[in-house]
Amino acid sequence: MTDDQEYRAVEGDVVHDGYIVAIREIEDVVLDPENRVEVVEVVERCPTGALRYEWKSGGRQEKAAVPSVIRVSENGPLYIRGDVSIESGVDDESLRENRVALCRCGRSKDKPFCDNSHVSAEFVDGGRIAGEPAVRDEQAPHALSLKPIPNGPVLVRGRYVLEEADGTRIEGEGGALCRCGHSASKPFCDGAHKQVGFSTEPGSDEADPQVGGGR
């Protein structure tokens, strides 16, 4: 029994109950190499980043996906994989994540992250991409920098692959991602947040009477 055989799970908010329970059951258990691989694969499949792992020995850690991928889900959030930094809006602080789910229905109480409010809000969107995102700078880094704008979209810097719900992929770079749920150019912002009075203030999610309208 060695330290590097010991697996420790670190979880955030419970989004995928089944996975979290499974991980808790093996916490601090010594795993044979075959099982370790299986557990890591399960954890890395978690699209929201709610499941994470770290080796106590400081061994192999999860690698960020290259290129970064922004997946537009049907009736749900934007799932992003890659080397992602998210400005917290407090001083110069930012979060660094490999996997994250961003709210795009406008109703999350944990903006800019998804908290599954799209289900109760009955958010409707086909997970398609309106228009063609341009790649203006072929040298732009694949690491993504996200900046949530108060009462507006999430600005993204960096290059990425944009994936529709049916798996169709196109390359993109930069842009503003809608998070109010009302853009006619989803997943991008078209300015509709101003007309609908979208607010990112805590508690403002209750005030938005209509969400959706996607194709």
Ligand code: FES
């Ligand atoms: S944030 Fe939705 S249209 Fe701008």
